[in-house]
Amino acid sequence: MEPNNNVRTEKKQLKTVDYFKRDGYAAYVLTVTVSVLCFLNSLCGDFVHDDIFAIRKNGDVSQRTSLLSVFSHDFWGTPMSYPTSHKSYRPLTILSFRLNHYLSEFNPVSYHIVNVLLHAAVTGLFTHICLSVICLSVQGAIIAGLLFAVHPIHTEAVSGLVGRADVLSGMFFLLSFLTYAWSANTRLLPGNTLRFSVSRPGLFVGSLLFAVLSMLCKEPGITVLGLNLLYDVVVVNRQVIDRLFLHKRYNTEAAPLLKRLCWIGFTLFVCMGFRLWMMGGELPPFMEQDNPASFSSSFLTRFLTYNYLACFNLKLLLAPITLSYDWTMDSIPLVEGLADTRNILTVSMYLGILFVGCAVSKRREGPIAVGLLFLCVPFVPASNLLFRVGFVVAERLLYIPSMGQCLLVAYGYMSLWRRFPRLQWLMVTMILLTIGSFGSRTLVRNNVWQSRETLFRSGLESVPRNAKVHYNYANYLKDEGYTELAIKFSKKAIELYPSYAVAWNNLGTLMTEATEAERCYTQALRYQPDHIAALINLGSLHFQQGSTQKGLSMLRRAEALDPHDAQMCIMLGSMLAHLGQSSEAGQYFRKAIQEKPDFADAYNNYGSYLQQTGRYQEAIENYRHAFLLDTSHVDAMTNAAQSLRHLGRLAEAESLLKRAVELRQSAVTLDQLGKFYLTTGQVKDALAIYRGIEEKLLNRSDITGLKNYAKVLVETKNLNEADGVLHRVLQVEPEDVTALHQMSNVQGLLQQHTQGLTYIERAIKVATVQGDKHVLSELLFAKASHLKDLKKYEEALLAYLDSLSINNNQPxxxxxxxxxxxxxxxxxxxxxxxxxxxxxxxxxxxxxxxxxxxxxxxxxxxxxxxx
Structure with a gap:
């Protein structure tokens, strides 16, 4: 009798094997143990790249938002309804991170441990499916499990913390497939025959539920519904389908299959409808640099490139030699014509798949069919076939498809093992070498994910044509204070991709010359008119240069594009506060906090606003909130110390500054401590600090630090040294009003009033243009004092009167x-x-x-x- 869903086979025909005993038990222990050992060195890794934004700076993870908000926010903590949302909806992954934070806050080791254990669980599940559903021999299951356990393509998913989305999704993906197979009690026996009994509805519903859970971990998880459907049609009910379509014969044996297909279709429809609803009915916007092929106007280029990218992904699975955390932009040049030799690889891949497909059709090789389904179906969302995606190649997305490759390799190995018994020693050698080389490559690759520096450096080596890896490395160098190197790599990114708006904006933030910075921001907006960060930066620059209305206009444009942008609210608040519109400024600072309650910078900037208005206690509370949210927020600590000093709480202020120095042993933080000692009269302590960082201040041309150092030198009567330090400042920034004023005072103390007068005249010219009346009044007073000491009393009197005309409250x-x-x-x-x-x-x-x-x-x- 031909098998069908309505016939219960005799129990004596069913072969049952307890795979948790004897050799089966060894298979689980071996594959799971190796999966843990292979990723053990990833436990030392820090939060890197996307981890920082998805975990460290995500309020949904750190429990600064409500538990329910996790289900309305995207993967990065932004409400799904916002125009800037990435539209990636993975609440279960975020909940797993949130649990991690509850147990260990931001200790990266605990997050890595969970990733490794989840990978071990997926490896165990995969091995179990190979044994119990696909019915590979124990040896074949071990080979498939070991290949999956040590595959280098998994380093991004396991060693990179945000890759947990792929691992979690993979776990529920396998559970869905496993329960689907169990729902009909189906097993492929070694002879490729099928035995099954009547379906079990509870397991079938469980399979649908696991599919939904897989999707809620990461979107491609929903493809398990398609895989289950095709598995049912191509493998389980192949004969029923043959009779139904090829022989045009329909009978009641097809009814259960059609019912299952209807339920799967309905579930898929509901899930896709839900996702579309969560996205507000629109797909996330992507830039050309994210996926150049999808923006090509040539259909031939898109067609050839998309097909070659599928081949490239297969090549990564088969020979993971060159790996990279980012494959966007020009990492893989477009295939723009039929003459491109890469088309040969594409054709070869499809011929190979066709050959394997024919073998399945003729010989009904169930394991090969399942392997192809696992390889191809989960890859469909990444193929650009259904919609445009925001990447060229993403190694983490090959986590589930790699199961199909491992299964096919293991089944092919076992087929050759049976066919060529004399060459078994060679096959053992080859498979051990493959597993060993994969494992060693994974161990090496894990080290790449240890820190931002190691990760970004690896990208420069792997894909030197990729402008984004140069931009990322420039950002890292900027954060570490290596400004010159950061400029070099930003320029390299622009050289590789001239229309890279983000790199232009980043370069602008590194420029000390206002004209150069303005040019960079303008270029960024030329290539991307809606680049909010560039609008904010350019607006701020205009405002600093005295173009008040121009600056505000830029910020208003940014506000129109995204009224929820916290950084825009902060900058707009700062501008309005400077213009004396205190009430409106306060509203914008509070709005920034409301829009992003977990944004430490919002509290820090609001604290600065409160400090400027003399509300020191409120300022301290906001600063404390900032460094509670971000325990490494040194700026908030140093600002809080200033407010504490104003309130006379000197011991608390000093303690905070010392804490900031412990967190960041940099010239900037030490400068803050030195300045504190100076203002509290501890001049000797201040001088000791500045002597220690003098070389750093000079090498980095730290204008602020050097000016503070000059003050200390003046206080300690080291006037000639102060003169040298200020000369260095004015070489870098010849129009720095404060430095010119300081230099004028030093010249006066050295009784060189004529030179002092020269410097003060330069300062007055700059201050007049800038329009700061308070500073101008002080400069006119200093000019009058020089003239008085030169006994030019008439000119001195005029200068004093000019100063008083601006500010009459000068005794x-x-x-x-x-x-x-x-x-x-x-x-x-x-x-x-x-x-x-x-x-x-x-x-x-x-x-x-x-x-x-x-x-x-x-x-x-x-x-x-x-x-």
Missing amino acids: KAHVNAGAIYHMKHELKLAKHHYMETLKLEPSNHIARENLEKLEKLAKKKRVPQPG
């Missing part, structure tokens, strides 16, 4: 102006300025003494002279 300016009027015997004007001085500073003894002298002169004039 020193009043008293000096009064003294000059006193010398000129313009006593009424002198008295006026002395009186103004005493109003502002009642204890000013100079004004009081000079006023008494004026009174004595007035009395002498009133006493009648003897006639």
Whole structure:
């Protein structure tokens, strides 16, 4: 009798094997143990690349958002409804990260342990399917399991923490397939015959549920429904389908199959509808650099490239020699014509698949059919066949398809083993060499995922034509303070891909020259007009240069593009605060926090705003929130120390600054501690710190640090050294008003007032253009003081009066102006300025003494002279 779903076979015909005993048990132990050992060296890895944004900076992971919000946010913690959302919906993966955080916060070891254990579980499941469903021999199952356990293509999925999405999805994928096979109690016996009993609805529903769970870990997991459907049609009910379509014979034996197909179709329809609803009815926008082939106007180029990319993925599975964490842009040049020799590989691949398919059709090789299904079906979403994807090649997406490759290799090995018994020693040698070489490659590749530096360096070696790997390395160098090298690699990224807007924007942030920075931001917007970061940066630059309305206009454009952008809210708030629109500025700072409650920078910037308005206690609370969210947020710590100093809580301020120095032993943090010692009168301690970082400050041309160092040198009477340091500052930034002012003061202390006057005149010109009246008033006072010391009293008086016309609340300016009027015997004007001085500073003894002298002169004039 031909097998069908309605016939229960006799129990004596069913072969049952307990694979958890004897050799079967050894297969599980061996494959699972090797899978753990092969990835053991990945446990030392840090959070790298996408891990930082998906885990470290994701409020859904760190429990700063509610548990329910996980189900309305994308993989990166952005609400799915936002236009900037990536539309990647993987709540179960995020929940696993959230559990990790609950148990160990941000200890990367625990996250890596979970990834390795999940990979071991998937390896065990895969081995079990090879034994119990596909019915490979124990030896064949071990080979398939070991190949999967050690495959180098898995390093991105297992060693990279965000790859957990693929591993988790793979686990539920296998559970769905396994329960589907169990639902009909089907097994492929060694002779490629099929035995099964009536279906079990509970297991069938479980299979559908596992498919949904796989999708909620990562989107391609839903393809297991298609795999199950094809497995049912091509393998389990092949004869039924033959009779139904080839011989046009329909009978009731096809009914159960059709019912299953309907339920699978319905589930697939509901899942796809749900995903489309979550995405707001639109696919995520991608840039040309993400997937160049999909933006080509030539159908032939797209067709040839897409097919070659499928071949390239297969090549990675068969010979994972060159691997990279990123394959976008020009990593793989487009196949633009039929003359391209790479087409030979593509044709060869399809001929090979056709040959294997014919073998399956003729000989009904069930394991080969299952292997092809595992290889091809999960790859469909990455193929650009259904929709445009945001990558060229992604190794992590080959985690599930690699199961098909491992199964095919193991089955081919066992077929050759039986056919050529005399060459078994050679086959054993070859398979051991393959497993050994795969394992050693994986161990080496795991080290690449240890840190951002090792990962980005590996990309430069693997795909040197890829502009993105140069951009990523430039970003890393920027974060580490290697500005010159960061500029070099940013320029290289632009050289490789001239329209790379992100790289242009990054280069702009590295430029010290305002004109160069503006050119970079403008180029970024030329290639990508909706580049929000470039709009924010260019707006900020215009604002700093005094083009207030131009700067605000840029920020308003960014706001129109994405009103939810927290960085835009912060910058707009800063601008409005500077313009004195305090109430509106506060609203934007609070909006930034509301839009992104887990954004440490939002609290830090709001704290700075509160500090500027004198609300020091509130500022401290926001700073503390910032470095509670991000325990390495050194800026928030140093800012909090400033507010604590203002409140007189010096011990707390010093403690925070020392903590910041421990976290970041850099010239910047040490400069902050040195500045604190300077402002609290601990000049010797400040000098000791600056002596220690002097070389770093000079080498990096750290303008802020050098200016603070100059202040300490002036305080400690090291005037010639201060002169040298300020000369260095002015070489780098000749129009720095603060440095010019400092240099003028140093020249005055050295009794070189003419030179001091030269520097102060330069500072006044710059300050006049910038329009900062408070600074201009101070500079005019300094100019008047130099002129007074040069005994140019008339010019000095005019400068004092100019300073007072801007800011009348200057007791020193009043008293000096009064003294000059006193010398000129313009006593009424002198008295006026002395009186103004005493109003502002009642204890000013100079004004009081000079006023008494004026009174004595007035009395002498009133006493009648003897006639």
